Amino acid sequence: MTTRTAADESFKGWPPPVLDPAGPFAAPLNTLTWGLLAMAVLVMAVVLVALAIALFAPRAWRQRLGGERLIWIAGLGFPVVVLSALLVWGLSLTSRLSEAPQPGDLRVRVTGEMWWWRVAYLDAAGRELFQDANEIHVPVGRTIALELESTDVIHSFWVPRLAGKLDMIPGRRNVLRIQADRPGTYSGQCAEYCGGAHALMAFVVIAHAPEDYVRWRERAARPAAALPQQAAGAAVFERSGCGACHTIRGTSATGVAGPDLTHVGSRRTLGAGVLPNNAGTMGGWIADSQAIKPGNRMPAYPVLSGQDLRAVSAYLESLK
Numbered sequence: 001m002t003t004r005t006a007a008d009e010s011f012k013g014w015p016p017p018v019l020d021p022a023g024p025f026a027a028p029l030n031t032l033t034w035g036l037l038a039m040a041v042l043v044m045a046v047v048l049v050a051l052a053i054a055l056f057a058p059r060a061w062r063q064r065l066g067g068e069r070l071i072w073i074a075g076l077g078f079p080v081v082v083l084s085a086l087l088v089w090g091l092s093l094t095s096r097l098s099e100a101p102q103p104g105d106l107r108v109r110v111t112g113e114m115w116w117w118r119v120a121y122l123d124a125a126g127r128e129l130f131q132d133a134n135e136i137h138v139p140v141g142r143t144i145a146l147e148l149e150s151t152d153v154i155h156s157f158w159v160p161r162l163a164g165k166l167d168m169i170p171g172r173r174n175v176l177r178i179q180a181d182r183p184g185t186y187s188g189q190c191a192e193y194c195g196g197a198h199a200l201m202a203f204v205v206i207a208h209a210p211e212d213y214v215r216w217r218e219r220a221a222r223p224a225a226a227l228p229q230q231a232a233g234a235a236v237f238e239r240s241g242c243g244a245c246h247t248i249r250g251t252s253a254t255g256v257a258g259p260d261l262t263h264v265g266s267r268r269t270l271g272a273g274v275l276p277n278n279a280g281t282m283g284g285w286i287a288d289s290q291a292i293k294p295g296n297r298m299p300a301y302p303v304l305s306g307q308d309l310r311a312v313s314a315y316l317e318s319l320k
Helices: 003-010 027-056 059-065 068-094 210-220 228-239 279-292 306-317
Strands: 106-113 116-122 128-133 135-139 144-150 155-157 166-168 174-178 184-189 202-208
Touching: 027 059, 027 068, 106 135, 106 155, 106 166, 116 135, 128 135, 135 144, 135 210, 144 155, 144 166, 166 174, 202 210, 228 306, 279 306
Parallel strands: 106 144, 135 202
Antiparallel strands: 106 116, 116 128, 144 174, 155 166, 184 202
């Protein structure tokens, strides 16, 4: 696979199309969008016709347009009726999007951080099983109840092909249900300005065939299995104190401030959609992530030698 092809594969699904629903919770929003656009065009046309009459029509037409009865009907009655009908229609179309988790739903908790996404897979009782970051893996044809939270500022979760956007508010848990009808990669983006790196806060939802999802989930729940030849990189990771912020299950690294790195080598991108994920970009990110994504909470590590940087990058890339 060429470098260009590998990068294309890493960023597959970006930018997200907003009017191409791929699931039952996105289709009603697509219908609502087109309906509101149609109504907006109709209202604009009526306004333009009224304006043309006011400016160019004979005096008798202008007097009718300025009549008190027409003003009451067109200026007050029509907007109240139309807007009320659109509100009821919109609420009826979207009523199921934010329902509480139902029996049979898969539960995933997504927490907005500055500026990445913490993803925790839950059991039926809501207990956390394991964590990942910046990628949400789901099975095709099954409803996922996303529990959306934030630890710092207001973010907004939006994956246009699967659902509408919903704010993630500190101290509050909002629920958004999604479902993918076919396998694929569906990109998402923070849709609420949350700080300087807001535009660099992307993620993907990867929909698997059911049997593939079972295999992925079993693998993702396992501890890390580093190759023996990566022992030097593991030692650099431990010596540099990376475990104070990151967890690698099966090792002494138990930090929770940063993303869980247990299977970081299997992710498509680094930095929440900023770089394709490979040993080279990993090394650049570790050496000076602030130059790539200013303001993120990962400090630069200029003290690492080139040899150490290559070793720790190879180690992290091997965690799949």
